[in-house]
Amino acid sequence: xxxxxxxxxxxxxxxxxxxxxxxxTIEDGEFFMLLGxxxxxxxxTLRMMAGLELPTSGEIFIxxxxxxxxxxxxxxxxxxxxxxxxxxxxxVRKNISYPLVSQGMKRxxxxxxxxxxxxxxxxxxxxxxxxxxxxxxxxxxxALGRAIVRRPKAFFxxxxxxALDAEFREHMAEELRALHDRMGATTVYVTHDQLxxxxxxxxxxxxxxxxxxxxxxxQQIYDWPATKFVAQFIGSPPMNFLEFEGMIGIxxxxxxxxxxxxxxxxxxxGRAGKLTLGVRPEHVRFVTESAYRGRVSxxxxxxxxxxxxxxxxxxxxxxxxxxDQFVREDELVGLExxxxxxxxxxxxxxxxxxxxxxxxxLGHG
Amino acid sequence: MSYSVTExxxxxxxxxxxxxxxYALITILPLVWIIATSFKTPSDAIAYPPKTFFTPTVEGYVxxxxxxxxLTEEQLQAVGEPQTWxxxxxxxxGLVISGPSRFAERFTNSVIIGFGSTILCIVLGTAAAYAFSxxxxxxxxxxMFFILSTRMMPPIAVAIPIFLMFRSLGLSDxxxxxxxxxxAVNLSLSVWLLKGFIDEIPIEYEExxxxxxxxxxxxxxxxxxxxxxTGIASxxxxxxxxxxxxxxxxxxLTSGNAQTAPPFIPTxxxxxxxxxxxxxxxxxxxxxxxxxxxxxxRKHLLRGITFGAVRK
Numbered sequence: 001x002x003x004x005x006x007x008x009x010x011x012x013x014x015x016x017x018x019x020x021x022x023x024x025t026i027e028d029g030e031f032f033m034l035l036g037x038x039x040x041x042x043x044x045t046l047r048m049m050a051g052l053e054l055p056t057s058g059e060i061f062i063x064x065x066x067x068x069x070x071x072x073x074x075x076x077x078x079x080x081x082x083x084x085x086x087x088x089x090x091x092v093r094k095n096i097s098y099p100l101v102s103q104g105m106k107r108x109x110x111x112x113x114x115x116x117x118x119x120x121x122x123x124x125x126x127x128x129x130x131x132x133x134x135x136x137x138x139x140x141x142x143a144l145g146r147a148i149v150r151r152p153k154a155f156f157x158x159x160x161x162x163a164l165d166a167e168f169r170e171h172m173a174e175e176l177r178a179l180h181d182r183m184g185a186t187t188v189y190v191t192h193d194q195l196x197x198x199x200x201x202x203x204x205x206x207x208x209x210x211x212x213x214x215x216x217x218x219q220q221i222y223d224w225p226a227t228k229f230v231a232q233f234i235g236s237p238p239m240n241f242l243e244f245e246g247m248i249g250i251x252x253x254x255x256x257x258x259x260x261x262x263x264x265x266x267x268x269x270g271r272a273g274k275l276t277l278g279v280r281p282e283h284v285r286f287v288t289e290s291a292y293r294g295r296v297s298x299x300x301x302x303x304x305x306x307x308x309x310x311x312x313x314x315x316x317x318x319x320x321x322x323x324d325q326f327v328r329e330d331e332l333v334g335l336e337x338x339x340x341x342x343x344x345x346x347x348x349x350x351x352x353x354x355x356x357x358x359x360x361x362l363g364h365g
Numbered sequence: 366m367s368y369s370v371t372e373x374x375x376x377x378x379x380x381x382x383x384x385x386x387x388y389a390l391i392t393i394l395p396l397v398w399i400i401a402t403s404f405k406t407p408s409d410a411i412a413y414p415p416k417t418f419f420t421p422t423v424e425g426y427v428x429x430x431x432x433x434x435x436l437t438e439e440q441l442q443a444v445g446e447p448q449t450w451x452x453x454x455x456x457x458x459g460l461v462i463s464g465p466s467r468f469a470e471r472f473t474n475s476v477i478i479g480f481g482s483t484i485l486c487i488v489l490g491t492a493a494a495y496a497f498s499x500x501x502x503x504x505x506x507x508x509m510f511f512i513l514s515t516r517m518m519p520p521i522a523v524a525i526p527i528f529l530m531f532r533s534l535g536l537s538d539x540x541x542x543x544x545x546x547x548x549a550v551n552l553s554l555s556v557w558l559l560k561g562f563i564d565e566i567p568i569e570y571e572e573x574x575x576x577x578x579x580x581x582x583x584x585x586x587x588x589x590x591x592x593x594x595t596g597i598a599s600x601x602x603x604x605x606x607x608x609x610x611x612x613x614x615x616x617x618l619t620s621g622n623a624q625t626a627p628p629f630i631p632t633x634x635x636x637x638x639x640x641x642x643x644x645x646x647x648x649x650x651x652x653x654x655x656x657x658x659x660x661x662x663r664k665h666l667l668r669g670i671t672f673g674a675v676r677k
Contacts, residue, residue, distance in 0.1 A: 052572050072575040079576045085569035089591040102578035146577070 002063035002153040002186055003028045004049060009058030009068075011044050011210075018044040020210040021058070026188060026203070031180050033201035034190045037233065041210040043158055046190045050156045051075050063153055073102075078147035080157040084139045086131040086146070093127040096145040103150075117145045120179070136164050140172055144179065154186040161196065173200055194234045198222065206230045216361050222280075224358035225343060228350040231278050237307060239278045240317035241345075247272035248344060248353065255344060257314050260292035263339035265357035274347035277314075281307065283338040284319035286327070290334030296327055310335070396652070403645035410641040425642030427451045429468050429633060429650070433460040468647060471629040476654065477540055478625055479609040482547035486604045487597055489548070490555030491563075495585060497556070498563040499571075509560070512553045520550045521613045531618055538619045546618070547608040555600050562596025563589065598665035602658065609655050626651050 004026040011019040019041040026032045034042040047053040049060055051072030060068045067075050078099070086095050093114060100110045118124045121141045126134065131142060140160065147155055160176070161169045177200050180187050191197050197204050198218040206213045206221065206229075214226040225231035231239035244257045249270040254263045255277060262277065294310030294317065306323040309316060312335070319335075327333070344353045352358060373381070402410050404421040433455050436444065444461055447453040455462055493512075497505060527546065528537075536542030566589060574584035590597075612627040619625065630647040634640060 050576060052575070071580075072572070073578045073580060077576065079573065081569045081573060083567060083569050085567065085573040087570060087573070087588060098574075099577035102583075146573075150577075 003061075004063075004154060004186060004188065005059075005061040006045070006049070007059040007061070009045065009048060009055045009060060011041070011048060011053060012056045018210055019048070019055075022207075022210075022212050024205055024212060024215050026186060028186055029184045031177065031187045031200060031202045032189065033197040033204040034188060034207065035194060035197040035201075035204050035233075036192065036207035036213075038192055040207040042190045042192075042205075042207045044210075045207070046156050046158055046188060049154075049188060050077055050079050052079075076150075076152050077154045077156060078150055078152040080143050080147050080155065080160045082159040082162045084143040084163070086139060086142055088131060091128055091130050092123065092134070092142050092145075095131060095142055096127075096149050099146060099150045113149055114145075117149045120148070120182075121145050137168055137172060140164060144176070148179070148183065148185075152185070154188065155180075157187065157189045159191055160189070162191075169196075176200065195236070198234070206233060208233070214362075220361035223341065224352070224361045225278070226352055226358075226362050228276060228278070228345050228347075228352075231343065231345075231352075235280060237281050237318045237320075239280050239343075240284070240315075242277040242279070242312065242314040242317065243347060244275055244277065244314050245273065246275055248275070257292060260290070262292065262337060262342070264342045264344055265340065265355040267344065267353055267355050268359055269354040271344075271346050271353055275353075276345040276347045278343040278345055278352075279317070279337045280341060281318045281320040283341045284317065284321075285336045285338070286319070286321065286325070287334045287336045290336050292335045293332055294335050296329050296331045296333060299327055299329060399645050400649050401645075403642055403649045405642050405645075407638070407640055407642055410645070411639070422454070422642075424454055425640070425644075425646035426650075427454050427462075428640055428643035429646045430466055431455070431462045432464050432466050434463040435460055466633075467624075468626075468629065468633070471624055471626045472650065474540065474619075474623055475609060475625040475627075475651070478543045478547065478623070479605055479654075481540070481544040482551065482608045483601050483604040485544060485548045486551045486555045487559075487601050490552055490559050490600065491590075491593065491597065493552075493556045494559035494563050495589065497560050499568065509557070512556050515553045516550075524614065524617055527614070528617055538621060538623050540623045543615070543619065543623055543625070546614060547604075547611065551604040551607055555604055558600045558603070559593065559596055562593050562600075566592045595665045598662040602662060605658055606655055 006025070007023050009019060009022045010017070022041075022045060034046060036042045044053060048055045048068075049062070051067065051070060051074075055068050058068070059066050062075060062077070072079075087098065090098065096117060097110045097114050100113060105113075114127070115124070118127055121144060123138060123141050123145060126138055126142075131139065134142065140163075143160070161172050164172055173196060189197075189200065201218055203216065204218055204221055205215045208229050214221055214230045221230060222234055225234065225239065228241065231241075242257060244255070246256050247270070248255050248264070248267045250267055252267045252270065253265075254261050255275065256262075257277065264277070292312065294312035296308055297311050297316070298309040300307040300309075301323060304323060305320050306325075306327075308319045308321060308327055310319060310333070317335075321327075340357065343358065344355070345351065346353060352362070354362060401417075401419075403425045404423065405416070405419050406422055406424060409416050409419045431451070436459065441456075441459065441461070447456045447461075452462060496502060497509060502508065531537045531542055531546075534542075536545065570588045570592065571581075571584040574588045575581065579587065610627065611625075615625045616628045619628065626647070630644060630651065633643045633647055
């Protein structure tokens with residue numbers, strides 16, 4: 001098992017830069033999520049770690065060893081593809097034993113290892129079946145089996161649940177996480193699904209346009225996004241942005257949105273000009289007395305909660321409130337935001353302003 | 366993809382069935398006639414009205430493999446009684462077998478040249494197609510077009526230059542020359558066909574093999590090749606059929622040593638009168654290897670072997 005370190009890694013495809021100077025460290029035994037929209041460079045980053053692409057510049061360390069230019073076969077890692085990529089001309093047993101055969105392992109040892117893996121994944125009954133007729137979940141298990149049978153230094157997974165049905169994905173995600181906890185192997189997992197990333201990951205890297213936007217634990221990233229992109233990408237519905245012209249000084253504890261003064265965590269960074277106030281939907285409360293008001297434009301009922309869309313003088317926002325709270329469309333309501341949870345962004349750069357609340361979790365990436 | 370989901374009516378099915386049967390009759394009848402002719406006597410072969418039912422004989426086959434001499438009565442007595450069944454067969458007509466004909470030799474030439482060029486085409490074609498499919502090749506599209514452009518003119522149009530080239534290179538009437546020529550003609554088809562097939566094989570298979578600890582070549586050999594078997598089989602059939610049946614270049618460039626069966630078969634007719642059964646026997650035997658080859662590879666043509674292993 002191993003620590004993986006990515007240092008200033010850059011990848012260009014001709015004129016297109018897929019990954020710009022990324023740096024982060026994946027600790028030994030971590031379940032690490034590479035999250036981002038499609039085309040953000042997350043898969044390219046993973047493929048560079050695996051040795052399927054060579055970085056244009058920068059260094060990749062696996063277990064302290066620089067492997068940037070080493071072929072995939074020499075890195076001692078396993079890769080699970082989105083399309084599973086099971087060898088179609090072999091049966092399940094052969095697929096799983098294939099990586100061991102390449103190492104020249106003795107036949108008896110191969111047999112023991114395959115049997116062990118089959119037991120862990122509960123696929124003993126399909127070992128002699130051709131891979132063609134297997135269900136999505138079984139194929140996924142076989143692909144996992146092929147990965148874990150080698151006991152590699154690290155697992156790399158490229159949207160491994162992407163090809164499964166939504167219903168089954170949930171189940172497989174749990175299984176995958178349980179498998180990781182049991183084996184304790186460093187796992188790097190690429191996904192564009194923020195829920196999956198939050199649900200499974202120990203740590204998340206959020207990428208966009210080839211740049212690492214933020215790096216941290218799921219809750220840190222959710223609560224204290226480093227950029228407007230992260231704030232929008234994570235969370236459903238995403239963080240609300242209220243655009244305003246104003247200023248906040250170092251130590252400032254409030255911002256003025258028109259008439260309304262809104263309390264925010266004490267700023268450690270001042271800025272004047274175009275700013276954005278970020279508030280998560282669940283931190284919006286309806287009150288009768290408030291200087292900041294919004295008009296209800298839509299209500300979506302979601303069972304235990306409801307999402308209320310409001311129009312305010314600084315932009316639309318959504319509030320997640322208990323579904324037993326009665327709201328009428330077109331009603332004008334007073335809004336209150338939980339002051340401990342707010343972020344202020346520089347609207348031009350999209351970066352969050354450091355405050356007492358988020359200072360500890362930023363500064364990575 | 367769009368397709369009709371309406372079940373054809375009984376009448377449509379019946380009509381389609383009749384069409385297929387008619388077409389099959391039209392294509393199979395000449396073959397049946399050739400095979401039937403090969404088992405006739407020369408007089409049955411030219412009988413009018415044509416004979417559908419006749420007493421079969423293998424005389425045609427004996428004739429195609431032998432040369433025969435007409436002897437006078439005394440000479441025949443001197444030779445003595447015929448020893449073998451084929452001796453007896455030709456003795457009816459007052460002939461004795463004077464030696465083997467060159468058919469077997471020509472047939473062997475066809476096998477060597479046909480299969481030789483097919484193998485070469487497949488080896489070179491697969492390698493080129495793999496490279497074009499998987500690697501960044503400078504001017505890839507232009508090169509692929511160039512390869513295709515070699516087939517834009519009928520090959521026979523350059524027969525004279527090729528004849529002259531072969532003469533100065535000493536390739537005329539050699540196996541190597543003919544193998545080279547047929548390979549050159551077929552290679553563009555083979556590269557294009559195989560590239561299509563290899564493009565269809567998801568690259569993840571190779572990547573999985575690379576990660577599993579195999580080298581690029583091993584990944585190609587152990588993962589790509591088995592996947593490409595269908596494409597290779599059908600390409601091989603195309604190449605073989607062309608090389609096997611090719612007539613014009615064979616007439617032009619070979620005369621003795623490397624002559625293939627197609628230019629030889631028509632010459633059988635002149636050995637002793639119009640020996641149609643011998644010609645038919647030669648043609649029948651000539652059909653067999655391609656038929657066997659096609660039937661052997663048939664399962665590869667029909668089986669979609671990557672089915673279900675990758676979800677698209």
